[in-house]
Amino acid sequence: MDLLFRNMNRKAPKPVLIIVSISLLVMNCVPDPIPVNDIPKLQTQIVVSSQILPNQSVSVFLTKSIGALDAGRGSDVTELINEIVINDAVVTLEHDGKIYNLGFVGSGAYAGSNIPLSFGKSYTLQVKSPAFGEVTSTTVAPRQVPFNSVDASLYQTGYDSLAQVKYALTDPPEKNYYMVNVQKFSRKQNVNSLLNPRLFIHLVKDDDFNGKEYNEEFKVFFQKYSKGDTVAVFMSNISPEYFKYLSLRNDNRYNLAGFASEPLNYPTNVQGGYGYFNLHVPDVRIFVME
Amino acid sequence: MAYHSIFKYTIQNTFQDNRLYTSSNIDDFGGKWILSTDSLGGLFFKSGVDIVKHQVSPNVIDTSGQLSNLLESSSTQPQSAWEASTFAQLDGNWKSRWRWSAGMRISSGWVANKTYVNPEPRLALRYAINERTTLKASYSRMTQYLHRVSSAAVAFPTDIWYPVTDSIQPQRSNQYSLAFQHTLPSSNVFVSVEGYYKTMDNLIGYREGTNLFLNTKFESALIQGDGRAYGVEVLIKKESGKLTGWISYTLSWSERQFAEINNGQWYYARYDRRHNAAVVANYKFAKRWSFSAVWEFISGSRFTPVIGQYAVPTATLAGVNLVPVYAPINSVRLADTHRLDLGLKFKPMHFKKFQGEWFAGVYNVYNRATPIGIMIQPNGDGTFKYVQPGLFGFMPFVSYGFTF
Numbered sequence: 001m002d003l004l005f006r007n008m009n010r011k012a013p014k015p016v017l018i019i020v021s022i023s024l025l026v027m028n029c030v031p032d033p034i035p036v037n038d039i040p041k042l043q044t045q046i047v048v049s050s051q052i053l054p055n056q057s058v059s060v061f062l063t064k065s066i067g068a069l070d071a072g073r074g075s076d077v078t079e080l081i082n083e084i085v086i087n088d089a090v091v092t093l094e095h096d097g098k099i100y101n102l103g104f105v106g107s108g109a110y111a112g113s114n115i116p117l118s119f120g121k122s123y124t125l126q127v128k129s130p131a132f133g134e135v136t137s138t139t140v141a142p143r144q145v146p147f148n149s150v151d152a153s154l155y156q157t158g159y160d161s162l163a164q165v166k167y168a169l170t171d172p173p174e175k176n177y178y179m180v181n182v183q184k185f186s187r188k189q190n191v192n193s194l195l196n197p198r199l200f201i202h203l204v205k206d207d208d209f210n211g212k213e214y215n216e217e218f219k220v221f222f223q224k225y226s227k228g229d230t231v232a233v234f235m236s237n238i239s240p241e242y243f244k245y246l247s248l249r250n251d252n253r254y255n256l257a258g259f260a261s262e263p264l265n266y267p268t269n270v271q272g273g274y275g276y277f278n279l280h281v282p283d284v285r286i287f288v289m290e
Numbered sequence: 291m292a293y294h295s296i297f298k299y300t301i302q303n304t305f306q307d308n309r310l311y312t313s314s315n316i317d318d319f320g321g322k323w324i325l326s327t328d329s330l331g332g333l334f335f336k337s338g339v340d341i342v343k344h345q346v347s348p349n350v351i352d353t354s355g356q357l358s359n360l361l362e363s364s365s366t367q368p369q370s371a372w373e374a375s376t377f378a379q380l381d382g383n384w385k386s387r388w389r390w391s392a393g394m395r396i397s398s399g400w401v402a403n404k405t406y407v408n409p410e411p412r413l414a415l416r417y418a419i420n421e422r423t424t425l426k427a428s429y430s431r432m433t434q435y436l437h438r439v440s441s442a443a444v445a446f447p448t449d450i451w452y453p454v455t456d457s458i459q460p461q462r463s464n465q466y467s468l469a470f471q472h473t474l475p476s477s478n479v480f481v482s483v484e485g486y487y488k489t490m491d492n493l494i495g496y497r498e499g500t501n502l503f504l505n506t507k508f509e510s511a512l513i514q515g516d517g518r519a520y521g522v523e524v525l526i527k528k529e530s531g532k533l534t535g536w537i538s539y540t541l542s543w544s545e546r547q548f549a550e551i552n553n554g555q556w557y558y559a560r561y562d563r564r565h566n567a568a569v570v571a572n573y574k575f576a577k578r579w580s581f582s583a584v585w586e587f588i589s590g591s592r593f594t595p596v597i598g599q600y601a602v603p604t605a606t607l608a609g610v611n612l613v614p615v616y617a618p619i620n621s622v623r624l625a626d627t628h629r630l631d632l633g634l635k636f637k638p639m640h641f642k643k644f645q646g647e648w649f650a651g652v653y654n655v656y657n658r659a660t661p662i663g664i665m666i667q668p669n670g671d672g673t674f675k676y677v678q679p680g681l682f683g684f685m686p687f688v689s690y691g692f693t694f
Contacts, residue, residue, distance in 0.1 A: 031659035031683035034625040036676035039664070040617055042598025049602045065600040065615065068666055069674040076672075077610055084601060183606040197609035234606055248499050249613075263594040263616040264499030274600045274613070282605075 042067055046086060046127055046135045046273040052281045057113035058093060060102055060125065062086040064132055065274055077194045081107065089129040095121065117279060119143040120174075125277050137270045137277035144281040145169055145176065145237040148213070152182070152231045152287040155219055163225045163289070165233055168215035171206045177243035178204040179280075181234040182220045198222040203246055229289045236280040241269055245276060292321040297451075311352040316436075316451050317345040330380075337378040344371045344436055344453045348508060371453035372400040373435045379412075389416040399435040399454045406460050408433040426469040426484075434461040437494040439512065440560070452494065452512065459492040459514060482525040490517035497550055515548030517559065535571035542566070551619060558620045564589040578638070582651070584631040590624035595664040595676070624661040625678055629654040646692040657684040 042065060049061040063084040071080050085108030093100045093115060102112040124138045148168040155164035165182060180202040200220045225231070238246075245267050252261045268274050298315035320342030328334045347368040379393030395410040412430040419425065437458070439450045454460050469484035492514045500511040521542025528534055544559040551557070567587045574580040598615035633651030640646065659680020667677045 031654075031657045031680050034659050034661055034678045034680060036625075036664055036678045039595055039622060039676060040597055042615055045600075047600040047602065051603070051607065061603060063601050065598050068596045068598050068614070069676070071599065071601075071612060072666065072668060072674050074668060074672065080601065081610070179605060181605045183604075183608050185608070194609040196611055197604060199604045199606060199609065199611075201605065232606065236605070249611075252499065262496045262498055262500040263619060265616055266499075266613055274615070275602055 039068075044132060046089075046129060046132050046270070047084075048125065048127065048135065048137055048270045048273060048275040048277050050125075050277050050279070052117070052279060053111070056117065056281075057111050058102065058115050058117075058279065059105075059109055059111040060091055060127075060277070062089055062091070062108045062110065062127060062129070071195075073196070075195060080195070084108075086129050086132060088131055089127050091128075092126045094124040094126065117141050117281070123279055127273075133272065135270050135273035137273075139239060139269060139277050139279055141279040142176070142237045142239055143172055143174075144283065145172060145178070145235070146283040147233075147235055147285060148215075150233055150235075150285050152233055152289065154225055154227065154289050161225050163220040163223070163231060164217065165220065166215070166217045167233070167235065168213060169235070170213050171209055171211055172237075173211040175210070175240070176206045177238050177240055178206070179234075179236045179238050179243070179246060180204065180218075183232045183234070184223055184225065185230045185232065201246060201250060203243060203250060205243070225289055227289055231287045231289060232284055233287065234282045234284050236282040238280045239278065241267065242276055242278055242280075291323075294319050309353065313347065314450055315347050319343045319345075332382060334381040335379070336381075337376070339374070339376045341372070341374040344369075344373065346371070346436070346451060346453050348439075348450045348452050369453050369455055370401070371435060371455070374398050374400075377410075387418045389418075390414065397433050397435070399460055401453070401455050404456050406433075406435070406454060408460060408462065422473045422475060424471045426467075426471065428465075428467050430465050432463050432465075434463075437461060439494055439496065450508075452509075455509070458494065458509070458512060461490065461492045461494065463488055463490045478528065478530050480525075480527045480529065482523075482527075484523045484525075485521070486523070487520040488518065490519070493517045493546065493548075495546070495548055495551070513548055513550050515546060515551070517544070517546045519544040519559075532574050533571065535569070537570075538566075538568045540566040557618070558592050560592050560620055562592055562620070578636055580635045582633045582635065585628070587626065587628040590626050590661065592620035593622050593624050593664055594619050595622055596666060622664065624664065625659075625680075627658070627660045629658050629660075629682075630656060644692060644694045646690060648688070648690050650688045651686070653685040653687060654683055659683065 045065050047063045047065055049063075051059050051061070053059055063081075064086055066084060087104065087106075087108060089104075089110070091102040091104075091110040093102060093112060095115070096118070100112050100115045102110040105111050119141050120143065122138055122140050124136060126134070126136050128134045146169070148170055150165070150167040152163055152165050155162045163182060163184075165180070167180070169178070182200045182202075200222065202218055204214075204216070206214070248264065248266060252264075269276055295318045296315070298313065300311070300313040302312075303310045320340070322338060322340040324336065324338035326334070326336040345368065375395055375397035377393060377395035379391065381389075381391045383389050391412075391414040393412045395412070397408050397410055399406040408431075410431045410433055412428070414428040415426065417425045435454045437452050437454075439452055452458065465486060465488040467484055467486040469482060471480070471482045473480050493516065495513055495515065497511050497513050519542065521540055523538070523540045525536060525538045527536040541564065542562075543564070544562040545556050546559045547554065547556045565587065566589070569585045570582075571584075572580055572582045594616050596614045597617045599612045600615065601610045601612055603610055631651060631653050632655055633649055636648045638646055638648070659678075660682045661678045661680045664676055664678050666674050668674055
């Protein structure tokens with residue numbers, strides 16, 4: 001060993017080495033995040049969702065709101081649902097002066113059959129929970145509009161294999177708002193993909209075809225489709241308020257990082273709570289991709 | 291004087307047969323002419339005209355390939371706006387203790403189907419109590435025809451500029467101020483205390499929930515509202531001797547009101563930063579050497595974090611979506627920002643016409659982050675935490691400046 005370090009400066013450091021060294025120095029100087037304190041806590045409220053089942057019975061799903069840190073990407077959906085469902089509520093639906101009880105059927109779900117659905121008429125839901133309080137919500141049942149025809153097929157882009165949907169409907173004379181959903185079902189469905197799934201929602205207003213026949217073709221992105229896949233295409237004539245809510249949700253579909261849009265608390269038709277109470281009746285068609 | 295300035299940024303991505311091109315640019319063509327004279331019986335007169343054409347293409351998005359089915363090309367067209375103004379200002383003295391300055395600027399903005407005309411009066415008065423102490427009062431109205439649109443969600447470096455249009459009105463402000471100024475007799479230390487109150491209308495912002503990323507319907511996302519700001523500024527300044535510098539402190543409030551935000555109620559602006567203090571010192575310890583230190587403290591800006599969420603089944607009952615719930619707008623303060631910068635200046639021997647100066651130092655000596663927002667991050671064990679990432683850490687620098 002040369003203890004006099006006489007040969008140390010034989011070669012000048014290469015520019016690349018200098019650049020890398022400076023880059024490392026600068027990267028090491030990225031400041032540590034600052035701890036976060038004093039974030040206000042959200043008051044727990046009742047969340048309402050609803051669905052008309054194929055036998056025309058009305059079902060309502062009740063959960064409670066949670067804190068921002070209580071769940072997120074990668075959370076166990078089953079565990080989450082078990083934690084947030086509300087099982088102690090009394091749920092009633094008032095229509096045309098009559099009150100119908102929706103019975104508890106398990107895991108936050110309440111259902112009532114033999115409730116007449118009169119399109120264009122008003123329905124008021126009332127939920128009373130000893131633990132979480134009381135909420136009400138009123139909606140108008142939109143007319144069901146079925147597909148005249150619908151077809152789903154594979155669409156090869158040369159890079160991806162997408163689904164392509166063609167459909168036709170006859171628009172009733174009143175103002176209507178449509179939601180078309182495309183859902184792929186698989187035996188190997190990963191339970192974790194059930195949280196924030198990339199459901200394709202296509203929204204259409206009848207501004208340009210009011211009272212006429214309408215047909216359209218669209219492609220479904222963010223999902224890879226293969227021969228033999230089972231695909232369900234849903235179409236619902238929905239309320240204008242729910243259409244606006246879904247439009248806002250669709251506008252923020254690219255907001256993956258959580259800060260690429262202005263803050264917004266989504267609208268709700270639930271007084272004193274969150275979510276949406278709807279009475280639209282979907283038309284569902286199933287396809288096996290060929 | 292005639293001028294032409296261009297500001298432009300573009301981002302282009304190509305993937306397979308898809309192409310995404312985004313750009314935002316401003317072209318300004320203008321000219322100004324100023325006349326000034328002091329031969330009006332002891333009065334100083336200044337007047338001029340100014341004309342500029344703004345050609346603005348904000349947030350242009352062009353897509354091709356399959357991507358165009360998902361994201362349509364921008365519907366926001368390039369905007370043109372002419373802005374012209376003329377002004378006259380008269381300065382003078384009254385008796386021995388009063389000085390005054392009065393002026394009027396008439397500004398106008400022309401767009402396709404509309405012309406905006408705004409008078410902008412201004413008046414400043416100064417009363418000398420004695421040789422070292424003065425009182426000042428002023429009023430000014432200003433109008434702005436080109437708007438900077440900033441996000442309330444996060445501080446992006448890509449703020450967008452947007453001109454007046456048929457529906458976007460010019461921004462206006464009225465500012466009132468009162469000041470007390472005094473120079474200490476023994477040390478040439480200057481002390482100033484100034485209070486101000488400012489009202490603003492037609493401020494521009496984004497509608498709640500506006501998607502800031504790839505928004506193809508930009509103008510429909512813009513809203514206009516009011517603002518007010520007020521505060522007190524204190525400045526203590528030493529300009530001579532080996533040690534020079536100043537200490538400043540501002541206590542201020544800034545609020546906004548938009549009909550479409552916060553149910554039309556007043557709320558704190560994103561940059562409502564209550565305390566702003568700075569200590570700046572420069573010590574000349576040798577003929578060619580001096581040392582400088584700057585310490586700055588600013589209260590954190592305001593932010594709207596996600597504080598909760600709720601689960602709703604998807605329309606196909608094949609999953610669950612978590613919908614975020616935000617805190618009231620700008621109700622949470624980010625962490626305070628403070629930093630220390632140190633520098634060393636050396637002036638080498640200068641030649642007849644050429645003067646150079648070396649300046650080396652360290653920015654943000656103790657590496658304190660300047661937070662940009664509050665985000666939620668997984669811990670890796672199924673739990674989550676809030677984080678407050680920041681920019682602008684420790685940064686050494688060397689510079690050389692010269693004049694000739």
